[in-house]
Amino acid sequence: MEDFFVGVDIGSLTAKVVLVDAQGQALAWAVDRSGYSGRDVAQRLTQEILEEKGIKVEQIKVTVATGYGRVTYPAEREVSEITCQAKGIAHFFPGARTVIDIGGQDSKVIKVLPGGKVIDFAMNDKCAAGTGRFLEVMAGALEVSLEEVGALAVKAEEHKAISSFCTVFAESEVISHVSAGALKPDILAGVCDSVAARVSALVERVGLEPDVVFTGGVAKNAGVAKALSEQIGYPLLIPENPQITAALGAALLAWGMG
Amino acid sequence: MVEGKKYRQFRVNKHLKRLMAKHYALGRYQRYWGRPLHRKLAWITSGAPVELLRAFKIYSVYPEQYGAICSTAKATEKLCQAAEAAGYSQDLCSYARSHIGSILRPDLAPMQGLPKPDLLVACNNICGTVLKWYEALAHLLKVPLLVLDTPYLPGELTEHAHQYVLEQLQNMVRQLENLTGRKLDMQDLKRQMARSAEMTKFWREIRELAQAHPSPLNGPDLFIQMAPIVAVRGSQEGIDYYRKLKAETEERVRRGEGAILEEKTRLVWDNIAIWPKLFNFTKMFTERGACFVTDTYSGGWAAELASGDPLESLAATYTNIFLNRSPEFRARQMIELVEAYEADGFVMHSNRSCKPYSLVQEVIRRRVMEKTGVPGLMVEADMADPRAYAEESVRTRVEAFLETLQAL
Numbered sequence: 001m002e003d004f005f006v007g008v009d010i011g012s013l014t015a016k017v018v019l020v021d022a023q024g025q026a027l028a029w030a031v032d033r034s035g036y037s038g039r040d041v042a043q044r045l046t047q048e049i050l051e052e053k054g055i056k057v058e059q060i061k062v063t064v065a066t067g068y069g070r071v072t073y074p075a076e077r078e079v080s081e082i083t084c085q086a087k088g089i090a091h092f093f094p095g096a097r098t099v100i101d102i103g104g105q106d107s108k109v110i111k112v113l114p115g116g117k118v119i120d121f122a123m124n125d126k127c128a129a130g131t132g133r134f135l136e137v138m139a140g141a142l143e144v145s146l147e148e149v150g151a152l153a154v155k156a157e158e159h160k161a162i163s164s165f166c167t168v169f170a171e172s173e174v175i176s177h178v179s180a181g182a183l184k185p186d187i188l189a190g191v192c193d194s195v196a197a198r199v200s201a202l203v204e205r206v207g208l209e210p211d212v213v214f215t216g217g218v219a220k221n222a223g224v225a226k227a228l229s230e231q232i233g234y235p236l237l238i239p240e241n242p243q244i245t246a247a248l249g250a251a252l253l254a255w256g257m258g
Numbered sequence: 259m260v261e262g263k264k265y266r267q268f269r270v271n272k273h274l275k276r277l278m279a280k281h282y283a284l285g286r287y288q289r290y291w292g293r294p295l296h297r298k299l300a301w302i303t304s305g306a307p308v309e310l311l312r313a314f315k316i317y318s319v320y321p322e323q324y325g326a327i328c329s330t331a332k333a334t335e336k337l338c339q340a341a342e343a344a345g346y347s348q349d350l351c352s353y354a355r356s357h358i359g360s361i362l363r364p365d366l367a368p369m370q371g372l373p374k375p376d377l378l379v380a381c382n383n384i385c386g387t388v389l390k391w392y393e394a395l396a397h398l399l400k401v402p403l404l405v406l407d408t409p410y411l412p413g414e415l416t417e418h419a420h421q422y423v424l425e426q427l428q429n430m431v432r433q434l435e436n437l438t439g440r441k442l443d444m445q446d447l448k449r450q451m452a453r454s455a456e457m458t459k460f461w462r463e464i465r466e467l468a469q470a471h472p473s474p475l476n477g478p479d480l481f482i483q484m485a486p487i488v489a490v491r492g493s494q495e496g497i498d499y500y501r502k503l504k505a506e507t508e509e510r511v512r513r514g515e516g517a518i519l520e521e522k523t524r525l526v527w528d529n530i531a532i533w534p535k536l537f538n539f540t541k542m543f544t545e546r547g548a549c550f551v552t553d554t555y556s557g558g559w560a561a562e563l564a565s566g567d568p569l570e571s572l573a574a575t576y577t578n579i580f581l582n583r584s585p586e587f588r589a590r591q592m593i594e595l596v597e598a599y600e601a602d603g604f605v606m607h608s609n610r611s612c613k614p615y616s617l618v619q620e621v622i623r624r625r626v627m628e629k630t631g632v633p634g635l636m637v638e639a640d641m642a643d644p645r646a647y648a649e650e651s652v653r654t655r656v657e658a659f660l661e662t663l664q665a666l
Binding site for chain 2: 068077078079080081082083106118119120121122124125205208250252256257
């Protein structure tokens, strides 16, 4: 019977599961909202993947859990999402030296060596500025789905500045722009600029070195990607499925342990 | 050693508890024994020239240390809220806020607050906040405030700066003579300073024993064992205690006993302890075999006394405090610690309360990493206010950092 390896990334907004075979090749992955119990969601996703691929639970040799929910998930090892992210990114982009990861609750900038070894990192402090949650709140205020934010923002003709880092204050700035008759794309562009500005400061902390990879759920947002690339002055490489790179890294670490 | 715990307790801790309890009891009952003997009680900042006060037979207690006591006693949050309700900003130092809170709400405060002082002495070598904090105290309590202004040193101590502080000390002597009705006895001041020097030397030697592999001391040991050098600096009891502590630390080194059971990684700590989470925070490291072998914080009290006549020496010693010096000086200090203690990495506590300690850390972090090649982690927290601590985000950083140092 063939061995398989699983990486589980339980974030504040979404849970991700990646399945890797004995050759270290990704076979399947799944993503869903973490909701109330990220652990239950991740277990359900794992089951679904196994059923779909016709794999028995006993064939899972090692599971590595990462993300905020890692502590509660029954896995052989817990590894921080920084190490996992670096590993996952090195798999797709061997030339990556700087990894920018913006997730639901965290933004991180990781400096890596070839092979994905972490040499330094910086994270946002105890504040939602510069994270997916910030974008979510602003999208909510504008009655736009999170998925639409990027596509609308890149159509902006004039960027409406959002100056407050505080999510609550920024939301009231958004509302004032709305009251003043500003267009949604223009306001959203300002929101994306704000996230990018916060993250650029983290980039400066660890020092920028190309290639720069942008990953995490927010990397799907073209508005933030554009603003970030302009602010740091480098093109950004974005994985095809940026949400699952940390889970893939976890699965690859599990594979390495097996 | 308690089973299941991953760190060793010091046998001398029982003496430490007694020493500190006596210090606070003497303060508490000072009005009974002090008044008949015409001895005053002062509240002073941690970097004030206490030897001079001792020479005037003044008993000193430290609101900053009390701030740490409030925090480990889980009283800080309510005391801070009391101060915030009175209008003190949440952005102010949490020692200042909790201490002011303890005056406003003694019912919420450990030991019902500190005993009321006859005078206040503030020296701004550790930060600028103490000036406004002590002004607020002087206003609240209607007692005299003596201030010693030590100019920030971008490089080495200049003759001009030295003279400026010396003249203030001479003036302080006159003020203290008026306040206490005593004349300064220069011989007694010399004796006080000699005892400070002896106690400081012990503290320095104890800390240096942690250069051994495994280290006989971990972060919490340093933070707890520093209590005497802060609060009873220059006392015979303090010297006697450190002699015992040194002997026990030497015994650990001789037997090859580490502070933690299995030392795999040696780290240097920068900034004040995270008092509300001291053990909880350190556990994340001890569980993974990482030991804080030395630190810049408790090391601040290990500096040698400067030469010269007593007042000249005090002027130089207290102006040269590391927090009063340039980022270059502080980076050099960290580099020397990493090298001397053969550390594998360092951890900086970006302390929301302590701006002068924290503001330049990012610059220092980069320089130390560049010069020593070891990684440095930054964690955001607060020395006393538990509301500024985000457990999960700290855990992620700590785990990721240790994963870079230890093979998976």
